[in-house]
Amino acid sequence: MSKYEKSNELLKKAIEIIPVAAQTYSKSFRYFIKGESPLFIERGDGAMVWDIDGNQFLDFVCALGPITIGYNNVEINQAIIQQLEKGIVFSQPSPIEYQLARKLTQIIPGVEMVRFMKNGSDVTTAAIRLARAYTGRDMIAVCGYHGMHDWYIGATPNSLGVPKVVSDLTQEFIYNDIKSLENLLKVQEKSFAAIILEPIQFDGPSGDFLKMVRDLAREHGAILIFDEVVSGFRYALGGAIELYGVIPDLVAMGKGVANGMPLSILAGKKDILELIETKKVFISTTFGGECLSIAAALKTIEILEKPESYKHIWNLGRKLLDGLQKLIDLYDLNQVIKVYGLAPHGGVQFSDFGEISYLESQSIYQKCLIENGILTIGINNISLSHTSEDIDCFLKGAEVAMEEIKKYHQGKISRLKDENMINPIFKRNSRGDRK
Ligand SMILES: Cc1ncc(COP(=O)(O)O)c(C=O)c1O
Structure with a gap:
């Protein structure tokens, strides 16, 4: 047998x-x-x-x-159970949403505002929408894997089901090859809304690669998004931002933040994130404020902070x-x-x-x-x-x-x-x- x-x-x-x-x-x-x-x-x-x-x-x-x-961590289980006894999700925001948001502004360098969602794909997609709204441009430069949504997966070999008009707006550059990004941005000058990359791939950034990406984004008026869905909380609480000291405009985190509970984080500069209110850039989900995951995240961070x-x-x-x-x-x-x-x-x-x-x-x-x-x-x-x-x-x-x-x-x-x-x-x- x-x-x-x-x-x-x-x-x-x-x-x-x-x-x-x-x-x-x-x-x-x-x-x-x-x-x-x-x-x-x-x-x-x-x-x-x-x-x-x-x-x-x-x-x-x-x-x-x-x-x-x-x-099955006892402390995190306890935090989840304590919250469970109060409630899972409510008709108005819970104060622990503020508690976690505040904590994140303290531990992730450069983060001024925070929103919660569920999957990594939710927050990378929300970041792209904000970048497009902020810049009034459509093109996106990508480097890494960024989830299942049309704007990204359409530009990969797994694009079946994505309209070509969407796929054509996303172009790839090569990690640790700053020339590949320079060339991309030059070809369609002033048309890129965002540069999104996984800041740690393979053996990590060589030399000043991340800083050079930061400078190029500024020079071309594109929003720099770090996709730290993997690297956030895995290498350090503040992910690659903390490790390498390069601050993006927006950051997407997920995976490791709540030790298995489903939570993802969209964070970054206030003048971009506040468009969610001021310009009604539509970013809204039923379960973003689900409290068991938020309670688990607070406890996970407390443990990782030691x-x-x-x-x-x-x-x-x-x-x-x-x-x-x-x-x-x-x-x-x-x-x-x-x-x-x-x-x-x-x-x-x-x-x-x-x-x-x-x-x-x-x-x-x-x-x-x-x-x-x-x-x-x-x-x-x-x-x-x-x-x-x-x-x-x-x-x-x-x-x-x-x-x-x-x-x-x-x-x-x-x-x-x-x-x-x-x-x-x-x-x-x-x-x-x-x-
Ligand atoms: C770097 C990166 N970004 C985004 C995602 C998408 O996250 P999710 O699968 O939670 O939607 C993943 C998932 O593996 C990822 O590795």
Whole structure:
């Protein structure tokens, strides 16, 4: 009997009534190896999760970013329960909306006004609408992944369903390549409303890249938006803004702010955000003021504010990335596997090598780690609940994986069939972008 019997059975039923049997592509069965991986998680505690077959894993995915403190955290649970007893959502704003907004203006440099929404896509889209209203222009320069809405996804290979007139308004520039942005802005002078980018991608900004983007935005009269949906609260409370000291006009955050409760943040300069009132730029949702998530965010921030919190996360992340690099060197796999990312959000990326595709190497890596009780999809998120021993466990599994990948590349193991490999919906583009 398979270790994943219940997962496999549920998948058969779920796929009939839920597209990809998941709400998020990258959580779906296509990102895991059939029959060799858990597919449905029942519960979590600290850094650990249990699948529906009762198998236990150290989770380094952290729900794709929201889990910053750990699963089932007593203090955050208490904060949610206390609020639950008062009410979830009301007919007028709750005072904790002000409390959290005020806290955010204190911890995110340059932030003067704040609005709450639910998903990262909500707040990146709201920021774009504000930028267009503020500048009276339509074009958008993008760099990174910015969510599911038309203005962004229309300009990617996944544009089906988006009108071309919308897609044509969005143009991409290349991370850490300031010339690519300069050229873009020059071609259609004074037509860009916004430059939106994920300020931390790959190994982070090189040199003065972010400052140069800031200067170019000013020079061209475009609004600079940092998409910190991933980086906010993961690297530091104030995300890349705090780490690199470059202040955008608007910032979008989400994922890690409330340790798994659904909350996203649109924040930035007052003269832009106040257009929501003065010019009626329409940004309004039923659940933006939902209080359980806001209570969870206040407690999450309180925990992350302790001086040892980010130190712990960065130290563990460094240990993991250094350990992975040592293994890659040991097994002489530098041409196949690259360590990338900054400590709290880093991992390995695979390259095609000879006849062997990156998906084959990545599939072996993931399978070996899962066999060793580690849930990972390549990029890892370190939470406050992970321990140094957890990193040792990860590296033990990674060593098995590297040995196996080496043998595979030496032709000592037969080639994987497609059905025994991961099959991501978004294949990597030529620059190795992760979405
Ligand atoms: C950088 C970035 N921006 C925006 C989004 C969209 O967030 P959501 O999926 O919560 O709408 C994501 C999601 O992965 C993201 O990584």
